[in-house]
Amino acid sequence: MRDRHSPQTYTGGIIYSSIILISWLAAGILIFYVGYLVFRGFGPLVRFFRDGAFAETDNILLPLWFRTLSLLFGGALLALPLAIGAGVYLSEYARENRLKQWMLAAVGGLAEMPPIVYGLFGWGALAPYFGEGKQTLIFLLTSAVWLLPQLVSVTYSALKEVPVSFRRDSLALGGSRWQTTWGALMPCAGRFLAAEALGGMARVGGETAPVIMIAAAWPSFHGQSLSTLPYHLYRSVVESGEVASPHHFGTALLLVLTSVCLQGAALRLKRTGDSLAGSVHERERGRWY
Amino acid sequence: MVLVRHPKLVVRNLSVYYGDFQALSSISLNIPSGAATAVIGGSGAGKSSLLRSLCRMNELWDNVRTEGQVLLDGHDIYGPDADVTEVRRRVGLIARHPSPFPKSIFENVAYGPRLHGVRDRRELDEIVKRSLKQAGLWNEVKGRLQEFALNLSPGQKARLCIARALAVQPEVLLIDDPAYNLDPVSAAKIEDLILELKQEYTLVLATNSMQQAGRVSDYIAFLSEGFLVEFGPTSDVFARPKDKRTEDYITGRFS
Numbered sequence A: 001m002r003d004r005h006s007p008q009t010y011t012g013g014i015i016y017s018s019i020i021l022i023s024w025l026a027a028g029i030l031i032f033y034v035g036y037l038v039f040r041g042f043g044p045l046v047r048f049f050r051d052g053a054f055a056e057t058d059n060i061l062l063p064l065w066f067r068t069l070s071l072l073f074g075g076a077l078l079a080l081p082l083a084i085g086a087g088v089y090l091s092e093y094a095r096e097n098r099l100k101q102w103m104l105a106a107v108g109g110l111a112e113m114p115p116i117v118y119g120l121f122g123w124g125a126l127a128p129y130f131g132e133g134k135q136t137l138i139f140l141l142t143s144a145v146w147l148l149p150q151l152v153s154v155t156y157s158a159l160k161e162v163p164v165s166f167r168r169d170s171l172a173l174g175g176s177r178w179q180t181t182w183g184a185l186m187p188c189a190g191r192f193l194a195a196e197a198l199g200g201m202a203r204v205g206g207e208t209a210p211v212i213m214i215a216a217a218w219p220s221f222h223g224q225s226l227s228t229l230p231y232h233l234y235r236s237v238v239e240s241g242e243v244a245s246p247h248h249f250g251t252a253l254l255l256v257l258t259s260v261c262l263q264g265a266a267l268r269l270k271r272t273g274d275s276l277a278g279s280v281h282e283r284e285r286g287r288w289y
Numbered sequence B: 001m002v003l004v005r006h007p008k009l010v011v012r013n014l015s016v017y018y019g020d021f022q023a024l025s026s027i028s029l030n031i032p033s034g035a036a037t038a039v040i041g042g043s044g045a046g047k048s049s050l051l052r053s054l055c056r057m058n059e060l061w062d063n064v065r066t067e068g069q070v071l072l073d074g075h076d077i078y079g080p081d082a083d084v085t086e087v088r089r090r091v092g093l094i095a096r097h098p099s100p101f102p103k104s105i106f107e108n109v110a111y112g113p114r115l116h117g118v119r120d121r122r123e124l125d126e127i128v129k130r131s132l133k134q135a136g137l138w139n140e141v142k143g144r145l146q147e148f149a150l151n152l153s154p155g156q157k158a159r160l161c162i163a164r165a166l167a168v169q170p171e172v173l174l175i176d177d178p179a180y181n182l183d184p185v186s187a188a189k190i191e192d193l194i195l196e197l198k199q200e201y202t203l204v205l206a207t208n209s210m211q212q213a214g215r216v217s218d219y220i221a222f223l224s225e226g227f228l229v230e231f232g233p234t235s236d237v238f239a240r241p242k243d244k245r246t247e248d249y250i251t252g253r254f255s
Ligand SMILES: Nc1ncnc2c1ncn2[C@@H]1O[C@H](COP(=O)(O)OP(=O)(O)OP(=O)(O)O)[C@@H](O)[C@H]1O
Pocket: A289, B018, B021, B023, B041, B042, B043, B044, B045, B046, B047, B048, B049, B050, B061, B208
């Protein structure tokens, strides 16, 4: 039994309950915010999917949504092969030395870079090179370059996360490094990798900074051909001058739902991956014996 | 040196270093074919290091240096023309913690043969069945080969890992700490299995249990701090240990 009169437990109890209170408060604010969004946005969104368009704006939210998703998946598909190659090299082939440490640090640093920097890359390097009319390609390449370091470091840590015994046993059976990577490690690491790729896409998809930067390359350009959901939301809010229209709430809700779905899929993949790796008797990280 | 008539593995002046630390000091040893040799010694004596260097698994670390020779049927496995994947196929290593891959029972056993190019489903079926039988697991799992291997009991997992190693048709089996962490009944099954396997394969077992070595081995190699202190037929080592350290170990007086 807990001694309610002991001063230590007493202050402990106060701290404990205030932590609980604060976390519920934070959760409450979030729930209220999402609830408000659903309340304001659900009607317009349903009307939109039913009638094909919003009454007040003749906009094309569905194509926009598809474009956003295909840009995201396109960027991820462009980045993945390179990222997997580099991550596998760093984890399975590179020797432990200065160069490797340096490369890992560089990749980690790039992955943490604020998104506007990648926008700057699209604006400063890709836009002048490809010229106007290639906005989609520029955005694809920008998001691929942006996802690349994230996915490299994810591949690397996913491979390191696999219980060492899989690598050891596959090699001991006479497998080559290549066979071991694909036959024993990737089936396990692949889930983490796919999960992180989805999470990365959710981040990239919700970001406006790079699109704004790329659009800035052409002052006359209204961003129509590379509009993504968040960018569209930003522009229509700026241009309409209204405080908040149903259209905005509908768009915002669609954005939130897309992000939640991507993150949810990521979480699911991660959970099954965890239960796979976790069911190994002993994880023996870093030990071969 | 003890006369071994048909050595399967000849170890000559084998030294293993991890960075600056010398884990094995110039070991020379003939490992007889078709018999079980137990490598015994306390924790950190270098048993696992010796086993790993018999199948070139030590070189997976970047800081390892191996000197000397290991001849498999007369050919140096560290020689310039040695094929490391072929060496590892012929000399199988079963590590201390047997952990199957997170796949089905069937896929676990078929993994090795697939690595070496067996594609034919019927052939794979044959190999899986034969290997599971050899490992004494067939009767327990025959109806449920597609089940997830990690749901097996620890003792079954240990035998599954032996079956997985047998599936690539090795000539030598190195077993690090057989029956480690197993209940007495499962451990006894593994020991029975070892007695059977040594009819067909050259076995090398690392263990720190004298009792286990006495029950299953024909030869004993006693290691202490990286040195080979004594090697000989098990009965001789038990009856007349030549070295004081071996005697202490046998009688349970550890220094
Ligand atoms: N990868 C490694 N890097 C550095 N030192 C190592 C490495 N592997 C083993 N050692 C050291 O080499 C020595 C021998 O280790 P080894 O694992 O061969 O002993 P062992 O006889 O198998 O012991 P145990 O009975 O505990 O398994 C130990 O001192 C150990 O710390």
